[in-house]
Amino acid sequence: MNVGIIGPGLIGGSMALDLRLRGFAAEVTGVEKDPVASDAALRLGLVSAVLPLQECVRRSDVVVLAVPVDAAIILLPRVLDLVEGTSKTVLDVCSVKEPLCKAASSHPARKRYVATHPMAGTEYSGPWAAEPGLFDGRACIFCDAEASSPDALEVAERLYDVLNMRVSRLPASDHDLHVAYVSHISHVTSFALALTVLDKERDEKHIFDLASGGFSSTVRLAKSSPVMWKPILKHNRENVLEVVDTYIDKMQAFRDAIADADEQRLGELITEANRIKRILK
Amino acid sequence: MNVGIIGPGLIGGSMALDLRLRGFAAEVTGVEKDPVASDAALRLGLVSAVLPLQECVRRSDVVVLAVPVDAAIILLPRVLDLVEGTSKTVLDVCSVKEPLCKAASSHPARKRYVATHPMAGTEYSGPWAAEPGLFDGRACIFCDAEASSPDALEVAERLYDVLNMRVSRLPASDHDLHVAYVSHISHVTSFALALTVLDKERDEKHIFDLASGGFSSTVRLAKSSPVMWKPILKHNRENVLEVVDTYIDKMQAFRDAIADADEQRLGELITEANRIKRILK
Numbered sequence: 001m002n003v004g005i006i007g008p009g010l011i012g013g014s015m016a017l018d019l020r021l022r023g024f025a026a027e028v029t030g031v032e033k034d035p036v037a038s039d040a041a042l043r044l045g046l047v048s049a050v051l052p053l054q055e056c057v058r059r060s061d062v063v064v065l066a067v068p069v070d071a072a073i074i075l076l077p078r079v080l081d082l083v084e085g086t087s088k089t090v091l092d093v094c095s096v097k098e099p100l101c102k103a104a105s106s107h108p109a110r111k112r113y114v115a116t117h118p119m120a121g122t123e124y125s126g127p128w129a130a131e132p133g134l135f136d137g138r139a140c141i142f143c144d145a146e147a148s149s150p151d152a153l154e155v156a157e158r159l160y161d162v163l164n165m166r167v168s169r170l171p172a173s174d175h176d177l178h179v180a181y182v183s184h185i186s187h188v189t190s191f192a193l194a195l196t197v198l199d200k201e202r203d204e205k206h207i208f209d210l211a212s213g214g215f216s217s218t219v220r221l222a223k224s225s226p227v228m229w230k231p232i233l234k235h236n237r238e239n240v241l242e243v244v245d246t247y248i249d250k251m252q253a254f255r256d257a258i259a260d261a262d263e264q265r266l267g268e269l270i271t272e273a274n275r276i277k278r279i280l281k
Numbered sequence: 282m283n284v285g286i287i288g289p290g291l292i293g294g295s296m297a298l299d300l301r302l303r304g305f306a307a308e309v310t311g312v313e314k315d316p317v318a319s320d321a322a323l324r325l326g327l328v329s330a331v332l333p334l335q336e337c338v339r340r341s342d343v344v345v346l347a348v349p350v351d352a353a354i355i356l357l358p359r360v361l362d363l364v365e366g367t368s369k370t371v372l373d374v375c376s377v378k379e380p381l382c383k384a385a386s387s388h389p390a391r392k393r394y395v396a397t398h399p400m401a402g403t404e405y406s407g408p409w410a411a412e413p414g415l416f417d418g419r420a421c422i423f424c425d426a427e428a429s430s431p432d433a434l435e436v437a438e439r440l441y442d443v444l445n446m447r448v449s450r451l452p453a454s455d456h457d458l459h460v461a462y463v464s465h466i467s468h469v470t471s472f473a474l475a476l477t478v479l480d481k482e483r484d485e486k487h488i489f490d491l492a493s494g495g496f497s498s499t500v501r502l503a504k505s506s507p508v509m510w511k512p513i514l515k516h517n518r519e520n521v522l523e524v525v526d527t528y529i530d531k532m533q534a535f536r537d538a539i540a541d542a543d544e545q546r547l548g549e550l551i552t553e554a555n556r557i558k559r560i561l562k
Contacts, residue, residue, distance in 0.1 A: 121495070181481050186499040188539075189470055191554040192531040198556055200462050200527060214402070216561055217498040218467040223558045226551035233539050233547060244536045246481060248529060250473040255525045258469075258514050266514060270507035273475040277504045280497055 001155075004060030005047060006031040006075065010121060011093050012066025013046040013130025015163065021132060024162040031056045032127075040127040057082040062155055065092035070231035073103045076113070084109040089155040091116050095179055096235045097143040097172040111149035114156040115172060117141045118165055119183070123223040140165040143172040180239035185247060187221045187229055188240070194222035282436075285341030286328060287312040287356065291402060292374050293347025294327040294411025296444065302413060305443040312337045313408075321408040338363040343436060346373035351512035354384045361390040370436040372397050376460055377516045378424040378453040392430035395437040396453060398422045399446055400464070404504040421446040424453040461520035466528060468502045468510055469521070475503035 003019055005012040008030040019025040030047035032038040038050045053075075057063050063079055065072045072092050079090050090113045092100055097115050104113050120138040122129060140160045145153055160167050170178070197219070233240055257265040284306040286293040293311070300306040311328035313319040319331045334356075338344050344360055346353045353373050360371055371394045373381055378396050385394050401419040403410060421441045426434055441448050451459070478500070514521055538546040 123495075178482070181478050182496045185477065186474065186496045188532070188535050189474055190499055191551055192528060192535055193467065193470055194554040194557040195531045195534075195550065196466065196524060196528040197462050198553070199531075200524060201459070214404075214502050215463045215467045217501055218471055219557055219561065220498055221495050222554045224551075224555075226548045226555070229551055230544055230547050234542055234544060237539055237542060241536065241539055243477060243481060244532065244539065247473060247477040248532050248536065250476045250480075251469070251525065251529050251532065253476075254469050254473055255522065255529065258518055258522055258525065261515055261518060263511055263515060266511050267507045269476065270472055270505075270510055272479070273472040273503045274505075274507070275479055276475040276500055280500065 001025055001061045002027045002029070002059055004029050004031070004051075004056040004063045006053070006056070006063065006065050006079070007067035007071075008032055008041040008046045008127055008130070009037065009066060010125045010129040011118070011134075012064060013041060013044070013127045014120075014132070014134040015064060015066070015093075015118075016046045017130060017132045018135065018163055019159065022162050024159060027059070029056050029059055037127055044127055044130065046127055046130055053078070054082060057088070060088065062089045062091065062159060065090070065094075068228045068231050069094040069096050069099065069235050073099050073235075076100055076103050077107055080104060080107045080109040080113060083112050086112070087151065088112060089114065089152040091156055091159070093118055094232075095119075095183060096232055097141075097175050099235045101144050101147070101172045105147075110147055112152050114145070114148045114152050115143040116156060116160070117143070117175065117179070118160065118163070119179075120165075123220050125225045125228060135160075135163040135165050138165055140167045141175050142167060142169045143175050145169050176236050177239045180236055180243045184232060184236055184240050185243045187224055188233070188244060189247065190219055190221035190224075193219050282306055282342045283308045283310070283340055285310050285312070285332075285337040285344045287334070287337070287344065287346050287360070288348035288352075289313060289322040289327045289408055289411070290318065290347065291406045291410040292399070292415075293345060294322060294325070294408045295401075295413070295415040296345060296347070296374075296399075297327045298411060298413045299416065299444055300440065303443045305440060308340070310337050310340055318408055325408055325411065327408055327411055334359070335363060338369070341369065343370045343372065343440060346371070346375075349509045349512050350375040350377050350380065350516050354380050354516075357381060357384050357394070358388055361385060361388045361394060364393050365390040367393070368432065369393060370395065370433040372437055372440070374399055375513075376400075376464060377513055378422075378456050380516045382425050382428070382453045386428075391428055393433050395426070395429045395433050396424040397437060397441070398424070398456065398460070399441065399444070400460075401446075404501050406506040406509060416441075416444040416446050419446055421448045422456050423448060423450045424456050426450050457517050458520045461517055461524045465513060465517055465521050466524045468505055469514070469525060470528065471500055471502035471505075474500050 003025040016028045029049045031053050118140040120135045289311040297309045310330045312334050399421040401416045
């Protein structure tokens with residue numbers, strides 16, 4: 001099976017590596033406008049050729065859109081135009097799904113498209129960040145699967161099976177709400193934490209010296225790229241805002257308990273937060 | 282050299298392990314009031330005996346106070362009473378230092394005490410959480426070192442050298458301010474994140490399924506024990522409050538940029554947050 005990766009960066013490039021290594025893909029070609037990234041994707045062996053969009057889609061049985069969500073919304077109808085009347089499968093891997101499902105909804109080739117969200121990644125981006133095994137054991141959500149044709153779904157399932165992902169299904173609107181809670185908010189809180197510490201700690205050496213493992217892991221996501229995260233926060237705005245507001249309320253509750261030296265309330269808040277242990281190892 | 286660990290839990294127990302394994306300590310005994318923890322510390326081989334405080338201090342050349350900061354403030358003068366007139370060294374390992382330095386300041390045996398903060402740990406606690414190598418390569422801060430006698434400082438330096446820590450010195454008040462920025466705030470933001478997600482996501486299965494690595498690492502510290510963190514937030518109240526207020530302002534800035542769909546501002550905020558990359562790998 002030939003695979004075309006539009007945007008062979010962290011996610012697309014990691015897919016490319018494992019799909020070829022594990023025998024799913026006979027050939028992986030890519031589309032990449034940026035000449036530096038294109039060169040890297042070739043040199044790192046993520047793709048065997050970088051092609052114009054039309055040529056890449058023509059040569060591929062499966063086309064994976066692995067670009068930031070704003071670019072994906074524009075590209076998806078164009079790719080569907082190119083696959084209309086064929087048995088090719090088109091996937092995207094964005095972490096916001098409703099705007100993509102909407103962008104495809106009235107397209108005559110809608111059934112060739114499977115909206116997927118492989119929930120894996122790191123705080124790095126670009127072809128340099130691609131790594132084998134990135135998806136192993138993680139969750140992948142298929143959204144509005146009933147709008148995709150059974151054979152396209154089957155190809156997508158096989159692809160994610162090769163990547164060792166646990167696939168489940170959700171309506172796009174549910175997905176976007178849940179990821180606001182368990183993924184998008186973590187990025188906003190990390191960005192805010194980085195800004196706070198950079199603001200307060202003029203002496204960067206102190207940050208470096210004093211940052212224990214706790215700080216590093218909490219602030220890790222603050223390294224994430226604005227190219228990816230600006231459009232996510234924009235396109236999942238309503239859901240993210242709701243969670244951000246709840247979060248600010250919780251911070252305020254802590255603030256008040258600390259200000260009042262209310263040890264009982266502090267203990268209650270921390271004990272309640274500890275319940276996360278039951279869910280996450 | 283004989284070492285006495287008051288509170289052989291995560292920090293004290295991990296020290297006990299490496300100090301004996303690496304030949305610094307001939308014998309490690311402990312003080313532990315809780316019978317379950319005491320039994321575990323013995324069974325796990327962290328200490329060779331659990332003794333009454335007086336007996337443990339009598340047998341030890343170095344006494345390490347490894348209990349939550351509220352307990353340490355009460356115990357420190359009692360331990361200094363017991364070492365008065367001897368050449369024993371007393372350390373504490375708390376992450377707030379000013380209240381401890383104050384508690385010791387007028388004690389006749391003040392010079393036997395070295396205020397230290399080995400910046401290492403995990404979100405777990407108790408003797409079960411002790412692990413070898415916990416301190417390797419991490420930073421350790423000595424506070425108000427000029428109030429300690431040179432020979433006590435030398436013992437403390439040798440001890441942390443065996444633990445492979447990078448020792449530096451700060452006034453206690455500076456230390457408490459800096460750790461509010463790079464450690465205590467991370468715990469508060471993690472607690473608030475856990476509360477938010479637990480509140481919003483009634484269906485715990487969704488948290489488990491959808492939580493990608495990003496969420497897990499950001500929320501990890503929310504598993505931290507209230508027994509340790511309630512007193513830290515209380516005793517470093519002024520500093521923590523200042524950082525929490527700045528942090529809430531930064532969250533509000535993100536909130537407003539998202540609400541206004543102000544992409545330029547969002548991009549600026551994220552790009553500014555990304556500067557943390559230059560400091561932390």
